[in-house]
Amino acid sequence: MYNKLTVEDVEVKGKRVLVRCDFNVPLDAEGNITDENRIVGAMPTIEYLVNNGAKVILCSHMGKPKGEPVPSLSLAPVAERLSEKLGKKVVFAADDNVVGENAKAAVAAMNDGDVVLLQNTRYRKEETKNVDEFSQELASLADLFVNDAFGTAHRAHCSNVGVTKYVQPAVAGYLIGKEIDYLGNAVNSPVRPLVAVLGGSKVSSKISVIENLLKKVDKLIIGGGMAYTFFAAQGKTTGTSLLEPDYIDYAKKMLDAAGDKIVLPVDTVITEKFDNDAPAKVVEGDIPDGWMGLDIGPKSIELFKGVLADAKTVVWNGPMGVFEMPNFAKGTNEIAQLLADIDATTIIGGGDSVAAVNQAGLGDKMSHISTGGGASMEFLEGKELPGVVALTDK
Numbered sequence: 001m002y003n004k005l006t007v008e009d010v011e012v013k014g015k016r017v018l019v020r021c022d023f024n025v026p027l028d029a030e031g032n033i034t035d036e037n038r039i040v041g042a043m044p045t046i047e048y049l050v051n052n053g054a055k056v057i058l059c060s061h062m063g064k065p066k067g068e069p070v071p072s073l074s075l076a077p078v079a080e081r082l083s084e085k086l087g088k089k090v091v092f093a094a095d096d097n098v099v100g101e102n103a104k105a106a107v108a109a110m111n112d113g114d115v116v117l118l119q120n121t122r123y124r125k126e127e128t129k130n131v132d133e134f135s136q137e138l139a140s141l142a143d144l145f146v147n148d149a150f151g152t153a154h155r156a157h158c159s160n161v162g163v164t165k166y167v168q169p170a171v172a173g174y175l176i177g178k179e180i181d182y183l184g185n186a187v188n189s190p191v192r193p194l195v196a197v198l199g200g201s202k203v204s205s206k207i208s209v210i211e212n213l214l215k216k217v218d219k220l221i222i223g224g225g226m227a228y229t230f231f232a233a234q235g236k237t238t239g240t241s242l243l244e245p246d247y248i249d250y251a252k253k254m255l256d257a258a259g260d261k262i263v264l265p266v267d268t269v270i271t272e273k274f275d276n277d278a279p280a281k282v283v284e285g286d287i288p289d290g291w292m293g294l295d296i297g298p299k300s301i302e303l304f305k306g307v308l309a310d311a312k313t314v315v316w317n318g319p320m321g322v323f324e325m326p327n328f329a330k331g332t333n334e335i336a337q338l339l340a341d342i343d344a345t346t347i348i349g350g351g352d353s354v355a356a357v358n359q360a361g362l363g364d365k366m367s368h369i370s371t372g373g374g375a376s377m378e379f380l381e382g383k384e385l386p387g388v389v390a391l392t393d394k
Contacts, residue, residue, distance in 0.1 A: 067125025148173025
C-alpha cells in the first residue's frame with residue numbers, strides 16, 4: 001500500500017525540520033482548549049525530534065478562517081499548551097501571513113532542540129488551493145519535512161503536499177505511520193475473520209466504503225440510521241425512521257450481491273418523538289407508522305456480539321443509535337464494551353464512533369483510534385491519500 005520513509009530513517013540533528021501537525025482542536029469562548037487529544041497525538045514525533053537535536057518548526061490549520069486572520073482561530077493557545085507539555089518554551093511566531101518576519105527571525109535564532117509554532121496555515125487563502133508560492137515560503141524555513149497530520153491527509157494543501165515539491169526528504173511522523181499501519185493492514189492484509197461495523201445516519205455517505213469493504217471483509221454489520229434504508233430494501237416498513245428513499249434500490253442490490261455477508265439488526269428500539277425521555281419500546285420486523293428507530297434492540301446486540309466474538313480484526317465506523325441520548329446509547333455502548341474485551345485488533349475510525357468509545361471510557365482498550373474522520377473514511381474506500389502519496393518512498 002504505502003512504503004514511506006519515516007522520521008527514524010533520516011538524520012535530524014541540527015536540521016530545520018518543518019512538521020505538519022493536526023492542532024485543529026476545539027476551543028471554548030474564552031479560547032481554552034476543550035479537547036487536547038490531537039496535541040497528545042502529536043507529542044511522540046515532536047519529542048523524538050527535540051530529543052534528537054532537530055530545530056522543530058510546527059505548522060497546522062485550525063478551523064476555517066477562509067484565508068484571512070481570525071483572532072479566535074489563532075494557534076496561540078496551542079503554543080501555550082505545548083510549552084506546558086514539553087516542559088520548554090514553544091516560540092509562537094504570530095504572523096498573519098504565516099511565514100513573516102516573526103517566523104523568519106524565530107527560525108534564524110533557533111538552537112538544536114528548540115521549537116517554533118507558526119500561525120494557522122489557513123490564514124492564507126493559498127493554503128487550501130495548494131498554490132506554489134505559499135508552499136515555497138513554508139519550504140524556505142526547512143531542511144526536511146515531516147507530515148504527522150493524518151486528519152488532513154485526504155486533502156492536497158500547501159502545508160502537507162505542496163511543500164514536498166520544495167523540501168526533501170518528506171517523511172512520515174509516528175502518528176501518520178501508525179494510521180497507515182493499522183488501517184492499511186486491517187483492510188489489505190488482515191488477520192481473519194475481518195468484521196466491519198458500520199453505523200451512523202446515512203447510506204449515501206458510506207456507499208464507497210460499503211463497496212470496498214464488501215470485497216474484503218468476512219462479515220459487514222450495519223446498524224444506526226443506515227439500517228432503515230436496508231430494512232426498506234427488504235420490504236419492511238420503517239415508520240418515521242431516518243430513510244433515504246433514493247438509496248433503497250442500491251441497498252437491495254447490495255443485499256443481493258452480498259448474500260449472508262451483511263448482518264442487519266433484527267429488532268429496534270422505537271419511540272414516537274426524537275427525545276431522550278420519550279417512552280420507548282422494542283419491535284421486531286416492521287416499525288409502525290408514527291414511530292422511529294433510535295437504537296438497535298437486545299436481540300440485535302446479541303446477534304452482533306455473536307458475529308464479533310470470533311473476529312480477529314474489527315473496523316468500526318459509526319454508532320448503532322442516537323448515542324448522544326443516554327436512553328438510546330445501549331447498542332453503541334455494548335458494542336464498544338465487547339470490542340474492548342475481545343482478543344482482536346480493534347480499529348475505531350470516524351468522529352462519532354471515537355466520541356462514543358471515549359464517552360464509554362474505553363478508548364485505551366482499543367488497538368487503534370483513528371485521528372482522521374474524513375481521511376480514515378477515504379482510506380476505507382480504497383482511495384489514495386494525497387498527503388501520504390507525497391511523502392518520499394523507502
